[in-house]
Amino acid sequence: MCLAVPGRVTEVSERDGTRMAVMDFGGVVKDVCLEYLPDLGVGEYAIVHVGFALQRLDEESARRTLQLFEELGLLQEEFGDPWEAAGAAEEAGR
Amino acid sequence: MKYLEEFQNPELAAGLLADIRATVTRPWALMEVCGGQTHSIIRHAIDQLLPDEVELIHGPGCPVCVTPLEVIDRALAIAARPEVVFCSFGDMLRVPGTDRDLFRVRGEGGDVRVVYSPLDALRIARENPDREVVFFGIGFETTAPPNAMAVHVARKQGLRNFSMLVSHVRVPPAIEAIMNSPDCRVQGFLAAGHVCSVMGTDEYPALAERHRVPIVVTGFEPLDILEGIRRTVRQLERGEHTVDNAYPRAVRPEGNPAARAMLEDVFEVTDRAWRGIGVIPQSGWRLSPRYRDHDAEHRFDVSGITTREPAQCRSGEVLQGLLKPHECEAFGTTCTPRTPLGATMVSSEGACAAYYLYRRLGVPAAPQEASPVG
Amino acid sequence: MADTETLTGADARAAAAPDLSGWSCPLPLRDHPRVVMGHGGGGAMSAELVENLFAPAFGGPALAGLGDSAVLDLGGARLAFSTDSYVVRPLFFPGGSIGDLAVNGTVNDLAMSGARPAYLSCGFILEEGVEMAVVDRVARALGAAARAAGVEVATGDTKVVESGHGDGIYLNTAGIGLVPAGVDIRPQRAAPGDVVIVSGAIGLHGVAIMSVREGLEFGVEIQSDCAPLGGLVEAMLAVTPDLHVLRDPTRGGLAAALNEIAAAAGVGVVISERAVPVPPQVANACAVLGLDPMYVANEGKLVAFVPRREADAVLDAMRAHPLGAGAAVIGECVTEHPGMVVARTGFGGTRVVDLPMGEQLPRIC
Numbered sequence: 001m002c003l004a005v006p007g008r009v010t011e012v013s014e015r016d017g018t019r020m021a022v023m024d025f026g027g028v029v030k031d032v033c034l035e036y037l038p039d040l041g042v043g044e045y046a047i048v049h050v051g052f053a054l055q056r057l058d059e060e061s062a063r064r065t066l067q068l069f070e071e072l073g074l075l076q077e078e079f080g081d082p083w084e085a086a087g088a089a090e091e092a093g094r
Numbered sequence: 095m096k097y098l099e100e101f102q103n104p105e106l107a108a109g110l111l112a113d114i115r116a117t118v119t120r121p122w123a124l125m126e127v128c129g130g131q132t133h134s135i136i137r138h139a140i141d142q143l144l145p146d147e148v149e150l151i152h153g154p155g156c157p158v159c160v161t162p163l164e165v166i167d168r169a170l171a172i173a174a175r176p177e178v179v180f181c182s183f184g185d186m187l188r189v190p191g192t193d194r195d196l197f198r199v200r201g202e203g204g205d206v207r208v209v210y211s212p213l214d215a216l217r218i219a220r221e222n223p224d225r226e227v228v229f230f231g232i233g234f235e236t237t238a239p240p241n242a243m244a245v246h247v248a249r250k251q252g253l254r255n256f257s258m259l260v261s262h263v264r265v266p267p268a269i270e271a272i273m274n275s276p277d278c279r280v281q282g283f284l285a286a287g288h289v290c291s292v293m294g295t296d297e298y299p300a301l302a303e304r305h306r307v308p309i310v311v312t313g314f315e316p317l318d319i320l321e322g323i324r325r326t327v328r329q330l331e332r333g334e335h336t337v338d339n340a341y342p343r344a345v346r347p348e349g350n351p352a353a354r355a356m357l358e359d360v361f362e363v364t365d366r367a368w369r370g371i372g373v374i375p376q377s378g379w380r381l382s383p384r385y386r387d388h389d390a391e392h393r394f395d396v397s398g399i400t401t402r403e404p405a406q407c408r409s410g411e412v413l414q415g416l417l418k419p420h421e422c423e424a425f426g427t428t429c430t431p432r433t434p435l436g437a438t439m440v441s442s443e444g445a446c447a448a449y450y451l452y453r454r455l456g457v458p459a460a461p462q463e464a465s466p467v468g
Numbered sequence: 469m470a471d472t473e474t475l476t477g478a479d480a481r482a483a484a485a486p487d488l489s490g491w492s493c494p495l496p497l498r499d500h501p502r503v504v505m506g507h508g509g510g511g512a513m514s515a516e517l518v519e520n521l522f523a524p525a526f527g528g529p530a531l532a533g534l535g536d537s538a539v540l541d542l543g544g545a546r547l548a549f550s551t552d553s554y555v556v557r558p559l560f561f562p563g564g565s566i567g568d569l570a571v572n573g574t575v576n577d578l579a580m581s582g583a584r585p586a587y588l589s590c591g592f593i594l595e596e597g598v599e600m601a602v603v604d605r606v607a608r609a610l611g612a613a614a615r616a617a618g619v620e621v622a623t624g625d626t627k628v629v630e631s632g633h634g635d636g637i638y639l640n641t642a643g644i645g646l647v648p649a650g651v652d653i654r655p656q657r658a659a660p661g662d663v664v665i666v667s668g669a670i671g672l673h674g675v676a677i678m679s680v681r682e683g684l685e686f687g688v689e690i691q692s693d694c695a696p697l698g699g700l701v702e703a704m705l706a707v708t709p710d711l712h713v714l715r716d717p718t719r720g721g722l723a724a725a726l727n728e729i730a731a732a733a734g735v736g737v738v739i740s741e742r743a744v745p746v747p748p749q750v751a752n753a754c755a756v757l758g759l760d761p762m763y764v765a766n767e768g769k770l771v772a773f774v775p776r777r778e779a780d781a782v783l784d785a786m787r788a789h790p791l792g793a794g795a796a797v798i799g800e801c802v803t804e805h806p807g808m809v810v811a812r813t814g815f816g817g818t819r820v821v822d823l824p825m826g827e828q829l830p831r832i833c
Contacts, residue, residue, distance in 0.1 A: 095751075095752045095755060098755060102814070104814045104815050104816070107815055129833045130833055133833070136819065137760075137813070137819065138813045138814065138815050138817065138819075139813045139815060139816075139817020139818055139819045140815060140817065141817075142816075142817035142818065143815055143816065143817055156833055157832075157833060158833060183830070183831065183832045183833075184758075184829030184830045184831050184832075185829070185831045185832055185833050187829055188825070188826075197504045197505060197826070198500070198502070198504055200504065200505060201500075201502045201503055201504035201505065202502055208829055208830065210684050210757065210830055233832065233833075237832060316815060431822070431825065432512060432825065441833075443833065451819070451820035451822055452820065
């Protein structure tokens with residue numbers, strides 16, 4: 001249902017009247033159907049499921065999300081790490 | 095892989111977990127809907143990191159688990175026919191029907207082929223004009239647009255020897271059914287991120303309002319799941335029940351309009367039986383009449399199939415979060431991953447298979463039960 | 469013979485129905501009146517076919533060891549003896565061919581007993597109609613691999629089957645080699661406290677094969693790691709003869725190998741996921757297809773269970789050898805959870821790494 005991975009478009013073409021792309025997934029290259037994202041261009045990223053690009057990946061949004069995670073991390077560093085303390089307590093009790 | 099690995103970084107988990115621990119004051123039961131999310135949770139052992147108050151109930155978001163037994167039996171009957179090349183995603187090969195599975199059919203001479211994409215099945219149809227090529231079109235809304243495209247292209251190109259056996263299911267009616275169940279313990283949902291990539295989020299606010307549950311659209315990598323949990327717990331602690339998008343890099347409110355348009359054309363909503371749960375109204379898609387020529391249900395007469403679920407199997411209750419796998423009498427005795435009675439033991443993200451592994455280790459597969467709400 | 473490949477063609481048809489009345493452990497073979505692909509997958513179903521059908525039918529004490537190769541006492545010599553059949557499709561793949569596999573697979577089985585591989589037999593089963601040029605290419609690859617491995621093909625056989633019953637060419641090789649004195653390497657010797665070492669990055673062979681398999685095809689700069697490990701094992705034995713277990717993680721991958729060892733020795737195995745070397749392109753190919761690198765086949769790697777006091781020296785010796793440059797400690801043997809393999813995930817949690825059921829298949833979910 002849900003296994004989809006982010007890939008980058010390296011080539012776009014028409015094949016038998018179907019819009020197709022060659023996409024790169026960290027060095028793994030695969031043909032992907034672009035009919036649902038026809039204006040996706042070379043260099044852009046999309047989420048790909050069973051050989052179809054289903055949604056653009058918003059790179060700026062990804063960066064913002066990671067930044068949020070980093071900020072949460074800084075907060076917990078500043079104010080102490082309850083998780084690590086709990087984890088250490090669990091380990092000691094094992 | 096860019097935009098994947100960053101969301102698997104354990105160093106960023108600490109901050110998310112600390113926020114969850116600092117926020118939670120009482121037990122909460124959350125359900126992740128999508129099997130892919132369940133798989134990720136088990137794979138990375140994320141549930142072991144959560145504070146005891148947060149319980150994850152694994153939902154029925156696994157097409158392997160919920161495809162009706164009748165459909166499996168129909169698929170097996172079609173696949174066994176000598177003129178048929180039966181193409182399927184790998185997930186379905188070991189799902190038990192009444193008396194066998196697709197692997198057994200292949201062993202008995204059936205031409206059963208695993209494909210990565212429905213387009214591969216189209217290609218096989220083009221290359222084998224003298225064979226009947228049937229594609230097993232299962233899945234949730236994420237897989238429906240790819241499957242729809244295959245049928246659409248087949249019709250457009252007059253590929254007469256291609257047909258699809260369709261059994262699609264939809265998430266919102268499943269959430270509705272779960273919440274309407276009298277013993278429902280679920281207090282918040284992690285909605286399926288890639289389903290929402292296709293469908294958008296407009297089907298969920300009514301559900302959140304009607305049942306007063308927070309619904310947080312969640313991704314699949316460990317950090318995405320922790321973030322979805324974090325936001326859901328926050329809402330619960332504040333008494334909120336809204337729809338929130340915790341996967342904005344891949345989900346827009348409108349979803350993918352081109353995909354939704356194709357779904358409108360190729361499929362029509364239908365009542366659908368969910369294996370182990372029963373019929374959930376309007377919860378499925380079947381091919382619309384326009385595509386009848388490519389509908390395997392019409393092309394192949396597969397009457398005379400007797401469908402019978404093992405009496406002991408309680409997958410349905412597990413799927414709804416009403417029963418923990420180890421509470422089932424068959425668990426670990428007559429029902430094991432090697433000898434599964436139902437789909438929740440077959441599937442790699444089925445709750446029963448997951449519990450089976452952890453139980454042998456003696457590690458609790460989930461934190462302590464959330465105490466009854468009230 | 470510890471593993472099994474699916475028989476086809478005349479062989480399968482000739483097999484009579486087994487008499488089930490005398491079986492002591494009928495589950496779950498009674499659920500499979502016919503052979504299915506999973507019986508050749510190297511996982512739980514293969515093991516059951518061997519233990520419940522083959523071993524009772526013709527097994528003796530030597531077979532009972534169920535190691536990669538049998539170590540036999542013959543006329544005062546300790547001989548390792550192994551066989552394997554090769555049914556891979558496609559015949560040629562990035563980094564090798566069925567000819568390379570046929571040599572290195574058996575050579576490695578012998579090496580995993582600590583033997584120096586010496587001689588091979590080779591049986592060809594050819595499909596009527598296969599191009600002679602293809603047979604020639606495979607034969608030459610086999611010859612080159614034998615020379616590289618330092619072994620000689622001493623005897624062989626050729627059969628032709630009717631068209632349509634095979635994938636062109638099936639190979640069987642059997643091999644012998646001498647096991648040095650003082651060397652006792654077999655899965656049962658794994659002991660709590662042992663250090664688990666893998667000789668390099670995993671998943672290369674399986675991904676290389678998948679990348680050219682119909683229906684999956686993808687582009688990737690991955691080559692099979694198919695290689696003969698006799699020299700690497702010699703280098704390790706030069707440090708100490710007291711290696712406990714060696715295993716090449718072929719079908720079923722590292723997961724199958726570790727589970728088989730844990731079960732044979734009645735020990736638990738704990739590994740650290742972050743310590744297992746996985747090349748980025750293997751990880752990414754697995755991510756696209758929904759596979760777990762732990763279950764992907766390797767053809768030029770070994771996993772070793774080494775007594776703790778020798779581990780550092782053995783690791784150094786491995787890293788000094790070209791085929792062990794990427795060697796890494798990945799875990800240890802414990803007394804807890806005997807027979808079970810557990811992995812500590814990158815997030816600090818614990819997951820069980822179970823024996824694969826049959827073939828690992830791409831998934832969408």
